[in-house]
Amino acid sequence: MTLLAFLILFCAVMIGYMLNLRAARAIRAGGTRLHSLDGFHGGFSALVTLVPTFFIILFWMMFQGTVIQSLVKAGLPAGTLEGLGTGEVQLIMSEIRSIAGGRIFGTPEDWKLEAADRLVSLRATSSILLVVVTVIMTAVLILLSRKTVAAEFRARQGVEKIILSLMIGCATVAIFVTVGIVGSLMFETYRFFEMVPIADFLFGTTWEPQIPIREDQIAAEGAFGMVPVFLGTLVIATIAMIIATPIGLFSAIYLHEFASDRARAYIKPLLEILAGVPTVVYGFFAILVIAPAIRSFGTDLGLPIAPNTALAAGVVMGIMLVPFISSFADDALAAVPHSLRDGSLALGATQAETISKVLFPAAIPGIVGGILLAVSRAIGETMIVVMAAGLIAKMTINPLDSVTTVTVQIVTLLIGDTAFDSPKTLAAFALGMVLFLMTLVINIFALRIVRKYREIYD
Amino acid sequence: MNDMRKIERDVKMTDTKITARNVNVHYGDTHAIKDVNVDIADKTVTAFIGPSGCGKSTFLRCLNRMNDTIDVCRVQGDIRIDGKDIHDKSVDPVQLRAHVGMVFQKPNPFPKSIYDNIAYGPRIHGLAKSKAELDEIVEKALRRGAIWDEVKDRLTQSGTGLSGGQQQRLCIARAIATEPDILLMDEPCSALDPIATAQVEELIDELHRDYSVIIVTHSMQQAARVSQKTAFFHLGNLVEFGDTDQIFTDPKDPRTESYITGRIG
Numbered sequence: 001m002t003l004l005a006f007l008i009l010f011c012a013v014m015i016g017y018m019l020n021l022r023a024a025r026a027i028r029a030g031g032t033r034l035h036s037l038d039g040f041h042g043g044f045s046a047l048v049t050l051v052p053t054f055f056i057i058l059f060w061m062m063f064q065g066t067v068i069q070s071l072v073k074a075g076l077p078a079g080t081l082e083g084l085g086t087g088e089v090q091l092i093m094s095e096i097r098s099i100a101g102g103r104i105f106g107t108p109e110d111w112k113l114e115a116a117d118r119l120v121s122l123r124a125t126s127s128i129l130l131v132v133v134t135v136i137m138t139a140v141l142i143l144l145s146r147k148t149v150a151a152e153f154r155a156r157q158g159v160e161k162i163i164l165s166l167m168i169g170c171a172t173v174a175i176f177v178t179v180g181i182v183g184s185l186m187f188e189t190y191r192f193f194e195m196v197p198i199a200d201f202l203f204g205t206t207w208e209p210q211i212p213i214r215e216d217q218i219a220a221e222g223a224f225g226m227v228p229v230f231l232g233t234l235v236i237a238t239i240a241m242i243i244a245t246p247i248g249l250f251s252a253i254y255l256h257e258f259a260s261d262r263a264r265a266y267i268k269p270l271l272e273i274l275a276g277v278p279t280v281v282y283g284f285f286a287i288l289v290i291a292p293a294i295r296s297f298g299t300d301l302g303l304p305i306a307p308n309t310a311l312a313a314g315v316v317m318g319i320m321l322v323p324f325i326s327s328f329a330d331d332a333l334a335a336v337p338h339s340l341r342d343g344s345l346a347l348g349a350t351q352a353e354t355i356s357k358v359l360f361p362a363a364i365p366g367i368v369g370g371i372l373l374a375v376s377r378a379i380g381e382t383m384i385v386v387m388a389a390g391l392i393a394k395m396t397i398n399p400l401d402s403v404t405t406v407t408v409q410i411v412t413l414l415i416g417d418t419a420f421d422s423p424k425t426l427a428a429f430a431l432g433m434v435l436f437l438m439t440l441v442i443n444i445f446a447l448r449i450v451r452k453y454r455e456i457y458d
Numbered sequence: 459m460n461d462m463r464k465i466e467r468d469v470k471m472t473d474t475k476i477t478a479r480n481v482n483v484h485y486g487d488t489h490a491i492k493d494v495n496v497d498i499a500d501k502t503v504t505a506f507i508g509p510s511g512c513g514k515s516t517f518l519r520c521l522n523r524m525n526d527t528i529d530v531c532r533v534q535g536d537i538r539i540d541g542k543d544i545h546d547k548s549v550d551p552v553q554l555r556a557h558v559g560m561v562f563q564k565p566n567p568f569p570k571s572i573y574d575n576i577a578y579g580p581r582i583h584g585l586a587k588s589k590a591e592l593d594e595i596v597e598k599a600l601r602r603g604a605i606w607d608e609v610k611d612r613l614t615q616s617g618t619g620l621s622g623g624q625q626q627r628l629c630i631a632r633a634i635a636t637e638p639d640i641l642l643m644d645e646p647c648s649a650l651d652p653i654a655t656a657q658v659e660e661l662i663d664e665l666h667r668d669y670s671v672i673i674v675t676h677s678m679q680q681a682a683r684v685s686q687k688t689a690f691f692h693l694g695n696l697v698e699f700g701d702t703d704q705i706f707t708d709p710k711d712p713r714t715e716s717y718i719t720g721r722i723g
Contacts, residue, residue, distance in 0.1 A: 340566055343566040343632075346524060347555065348579065349579075
């Protein structure tokens, strides 16, 4: 039935468009000059019909479930829900819904069957009502906009205003989503800090979020000190940047300054492929290739090496970031005016001197911005570390040891059976909040540097 | 005084600094320079004039092998500076460019301090043994570039913060700092206002006593003002080369005459 409503809307838009178009043409044929082109009159009608009706249908679909459910609930025999918790009420309601859907288990009570019948009939009424509302609304809107067609009517401005407000709406969606995400994060984080003191979380050096099973368990309290977890993130991100920065920069310099067109034509797409590899695949690469290689190399040297080393995860993450840094550095080098390179070469500087003394310093703000953005990606990267890093939080900066990261902990805290009132689950939100703030600060910093640098050379 | 200069110039005119024989340049499929032969005298200002795209800048860039930096560009022919073939295998283009300075159309100071802009060349060529010596080189170059008085109090400020004319004189000073004997100028005044142009032209007039200056210019007035010798390029050919006075008053080739009277170009 919703489909029918959309179909009606579609037809109404077409009809409105054609009506206004014809009306405008008729006026024009009568020898009067119109302010707006015929198409704008048609478009005005189409938009005036489309936008409000579309949102009505959308809201109808969003809220009809809730409304119908509360109607059904209100129609239940008095006293049936008395004294029941929210969970039990929800259970009853979903049972009624399954009965209405034809999935009957056991022999439900009569009042449940009745409620299910009412649910079905309410749903049918709602659908018919939706179609009726759609028809009435579109008809009214078509007629209203048909009346506007006149020589001096500013249909173009009308269309532009509607489209402009649609664009503003789209642009604000991103803002609302961000606000929503931050809001929910903050809410859950606040609940977490009601259970765990904020100082313990920020400065504690033990991370054992396991929920106690026995009274005498060592971790009976559950320890939520984020320091070792963040240390792990920092170790892996540092390794990743140590790998990615020089490789990315040198590959950019080679591609930009030395590579022949042929070499560039092959290498650049390959780098772009590297950027397109899903991080899960990088994860495979880390566990199946890099980690065993590091391990066997370490055993040869007689070093004790954990199976999930920070090094393996960091190296693979670094490889993932190479194309990112490389493309940023490439852009930064390309933005340095050609005249500077010529000026340096004409002074008898070699290509190496030109790059290191003129191009590179001129490009450094853009490069630094790119590196900072890569850092915030390294900190937030999840899949590689989930697969390749460890699970146990250790206070270590030894890259050959197993460490865990913030993102890994968030994933493990939220996987499986979770209760949203235990500090174990809420800790994930607190971690997420800190992570979010960290990457936000780095990104703001990076973008500011990049922008400042753009001002110089444009 | 004037007479002395005249005599001095006549003596020096006999020295040939650059000889070019049968120079051809191709940009990909385009034949940009066709069989150019020219002898350029030492301690003289030589002007290359001609309509846009006639190859005068391209030929200028042959003289310090800047065309090597363009992949699609091929240079053929024999170019000698002080009798030495610049395309000889023993010649390093990097060393060549230290002796043949170049100033570009658009002022291109490095985004560094004024001091570092000038010190760039001396540093990479190791011309100064100490900081004091480098200071001296920088000051001398800035004085020769006729910009010392304007910048002496702000040597640590960025070179890109100067005005267009100052930037161009800074670039000339930067080129002088590596102690070249030839200075190539590719339309050095085309991005400057008339006052800055006058200052740069004055500077060029000063410079030709010590350097062989070659200037590419769009402006015939400028060529007439600053140069002693003028070469007219048209469609990749060197049409006419001679004393500036003669080119402008009594051109031998009809094409030259058409150009300087404004009928072509």
